[in-house]
Amino acid sequence: MAASTTAPSEAQHTNAHIDPAAQVADAGFVPVQTRSERPHSFDPADFGSPTGREVNWKHTPVAQLAPLFTIATANDGVDVTFVSGGEYAASGLKAGDAPRGEVFLAEDVTAAVAWQGSTDALHVRIPREEEVAEPILVALTGLGSDRRADAHIVIEALEHSAATVVLQHKGSAQYAQNVEIIVRDGAKLTVVSVQQWDDDAVHAAAHQARVGADATLKHFVVSFGGGVVRVNPSVELAGSGSEGYLYGLSYADAGQHLESQVYLHHKGPHTKGDVLYKGALQGQSAHSVWIGDVLIGADATGTDSYEANRNLVLTEGARADSIPNLEIETGDILGAGHASATGRFDDEQLFYLQARGITEEEARRLVVLGFLTDIVQRLGIPALETELLAAIETELAEVSA
Known part of the structure; x- marks a missing residue:
């Protein structure tokens, strides 16, 4: 059943229409090039269907992702089970239920579809000052390559808590997914998203996080399976002294497309960020895409940030696209840099x-x-x-x- 087309926080989050890059030929204005300037909306119609010319879609096989551009009718393609840590599952969140939408901003059509198609968002909540010793493991199992599902997941670590949450994807499905991560002041959270789909799975995910004062987020994207897998993490280091560590690992086989567009926004002062993604590729038409954007904001004094992507091409016919970007709006930083390398043995x-x-x-x-x-x-x-x-x-x- 389709959800309402209005989001609770839409009034404060919505920034009108489709990505201007898609309208360049008709409108005649310069397309948005930086991650921080992208428009956002909770209504899929505001984005339209990507053509592949848009800046955030030009490295993606959009035709294969087309099933995710409309809301799932039955929304029964993925089974969700807590393998461990089920006691940390809170009540589902409908549109308008806090903290759903506190952090999340849909910046492309698949994220808007996942928002609207998920009538009850899964809510994983770590209580204040509780340290969870064992990982909370959520199994997301696809029920068939022709089955569709939309999902919005909220992972919330309350003040001074500590936990690890693992999202493990297997089977096959056509899956549009949002993961909203809220790390309250002083909390330490690790989120691991593992994609071990069958070869015919199609998965597009938007992970968006906000990290509070003196809090730490470690975020991992591990992609080994799926026909097309696009997991885009966005992390805002909002509080003073917050830290974000974004790590990725991919292994692309023949015919696979594995993609991550990473965004790290240093917003608060004295923040620390480290981004490292590594990938291996083998087989004809194996393709990986990594785009890394780091923004050090005007108030992010004392920032220490670095991002890198390394790719190892094992056979002929494989291709890795790697694009690092860095924006700095203040000169008062400890350090910032980026690197990218793709090569053979x-x-x-x-x-x-x-x-x-x-x-x-x-x-x-x-x-x-x-x-x-x-x-x-x-x-x-x-x-x-x-x-x-x-x-x-x-x-x-x-x-x-």
Whole structure:
């Protein structure tokens, strides 16, 4: 059943119409190029259907995502189960129920569709000053490649709490998803989104977070499966002394498109941010896209920020697009920088290993494992780390077969 087309906070959040880039030919004005200037709306009609010419869609196979441009009728394509931590599931949030919409701003059509199509948002709530020892694991299982689902998920860590929430996607579906993350003052939250979909799944997600004073968010995007997977995280370091660590890991096979457009906004003073995404690609037409935008605002004095993307291309026919961007509106910062690199195996590393009696095939395996394990080990969740390392080994076995 479709939801109402009005959002509770639409009056304060809505910034009218479709991305101007889509109207350049007719309207004759310069398209929006920076992430901070993009328009937003909770009404999908304000965006229209992307053409692929818009700045935020030009690296995306929009035809394959087309099923997500309209609200799901039955909305029965994904089953949601708490594997652990079910006691932290609060009552569902309808449009107008706080804190739904406190942070979230739909900035493209799939996010607006997910907002409208989700009549009851899942709400994961960590009580004030509670430290949750074990990860809260939510399994999201697709029920078929022809099944549609829209979802809005709110993860809220109250003041001085600590927790880890894992969203694990498997199976197949056509899935438009929003994840709204609220980290209150002094809280420490880790959110991990794992995409291990079947090869015919289509998934577009907008993750948006606000981090309060002296609070910390660690955010991970791990994409190993799916036909088209587009997970775009946006984090606002709003409070003084807030910290954001955004990490990503992807492994694209033949025919897969794995994408993340990352936005880190330093808004408060003395904030710290670190962005590191790594990807490996193998097989004909394997494609990854990483676009990283960092904005250091005028009031973000004392900021320390860095973003980087590294890609390892394992076979011919694979392609990685990597675009880092940095905006600085104040000169009073500790440091800021960005980097991007895409390449093949390091011949010196391979020579070093082979000179010590290791076969070329095993040397390549060790290089890839060393490259990707850096991100896996930052998770701090032993069971998930073991699972992901096994998945990497499986991917490597296929490329060497």
